[in-house]
Amino acid sequence: MAWRETRDPYRILVSEIMLQQTRVETVGPYYERFLSKFPDVRTLARSRPDDVLKAWEGLGYYSRARNLHRAAGIIVDRHGARVPCTVEALEALPGVGRSTAGAIAAIAFGADAPILDANARRVVARLFAIEGDPRSAATEKILWERSARLVRKGKGRDTALAVMDLGAVVCLPKAPRCKECPLRFRCSSCRRGLQDSIPPKRAGKTVPHHDIVAAVFRRSDGALFLMRRPSDGLLGGLWAFPSGKRAPGESLEDGLRRFLREKLHVRAVIQRKVGIVRHAYSHYRITLHGFLCGTARGALPSGEGTGWLPGRGEGTFALPRADRKLVELIHREAGI
Numbered sequence: 001m002a003w004r005e006t007r008d009p010y011r012i013l014v015s016e017i018m019l020q021q022t023r024v025e026t027v028g029p030y031y032e033r034f035l036s037k038f039p040d041v042r043t044l045a046r047s048r049p050d051d052v053l054k055a056w057e058g059l060g061y062y063s064r065a066r067n068l069h070r071a072a073g074i075i076v077d078r079h080g081a082r083v084p085c086t087v088e089a090l091e092a093l094p095g096v097g098r099s100t101a102g103a104i105a106a107i108a109f110g111a112d113a114p115i116l117d118a119n120a121r122r123v124v125a126r127l128f129a130i131e132g133d134p135r136s137a138a139t140e141k142i143l144w145e146r147s148a149r150l151v152r153k154g155k156g157r158d159t160a161l162a163v164m165d166l167g168a169v170v171c172l173p174k175a176p177r178c179k180e181c182p183l184r185f186r187c188s189s190c191r192r193g194l195q196d197s198i199p200p201k202r203a204g205k206t207v208p209h210h211d212i213v214a215a216v217f218r219r220s221d222g223a224l225f226l227m228r229r230p231s232d233g234l235l236g237g238l239w240a241f242p243s244g245k246r247a248p249g250e251s252l253e254d255g256l257r258r259f260l261r262e263k264l265h266v267r268a269v270i271q272r273k274v275g276i277v278r279h280a281y282s283h284y285r286i287t288l289h290g291f292l293c294g295t296a297r298g299a300l301p302s303g304e305g306t307g308w309l310p311g312r313g314e315g316t317f318a319l320p321r322a323d324r325k326l327v328e329l330i331h332r333e334a335g336i
């Protein structure tokens, strides 16, 4: 983990934001690429939002990239380009919650600050055999108190790293490796045989599925028409094919024609299907149906928020993963 070999607060900030809801193995290459493009906080602060999103493409939870970019601007403007060192000042940055602030303060500055990310939550709950729902406010309060109790005076950095590592490689969500755990003789769950039932399992939720119809407009040079998604929504600020949800009972083609009529004010000739992509996002699954289209009436929108992805090469557009897969299918079919 490259971020463990640095004490540079900016690099630690980047790693902690990337590690929110994302596994260590996934973050590795993104971390290296991001820092080679934005090696310091000033460079990040003055970069174009599109370039930041492009460097984040594929990592998901894109609000993190937008917030990190905004945080860099605040660090430059209000903190003289130095990442603040207190939990309070860190927590005031966009996208930095209490646990991330604690982790940065502890790892970068050695503060005696507790953490409570997903791994720490599990480790602390098991160590102290806290059986309540870890997402309830009452249990969360107890977990924070116990996490703070683990921090020895002057050992904030060591404690944060130890809890993170224990959660990542030993105290695993399923089948914790108690026999190899250095805390097995102090762990209340292990002593009482509760390690498999703490934290309690969530009731299985059904993940909604949507059929999404996407219009592929291709220019004679092979460029593909894209539109920027609203910056405050899901996948905000990314570039995607014009697309919408198919309504219940509607055919895919009718759904696409309706979407194009209502949102783009064009009547489209649907030529043929060019690809189907199945993709799971964090809270829902989609099947993206791409149709090659021509316009029969009305012109495609132009200007701000619209663009053409070059037929060859990537350009600087950051695309959601499903749209990127559809581009690959289209290129493959066209022999690009």
Ligand code: SF4
Pocket: 123, 126, 127, 170, 171, 172, 176, 177, 178, 179, 181, 182, 183, 184, 185, 187, 188, 189, 190, 195
């Ligand atoms: S003994 Fe088992 S349950 Fe307890 S902290 Fe170690 S791995 Fe987790």
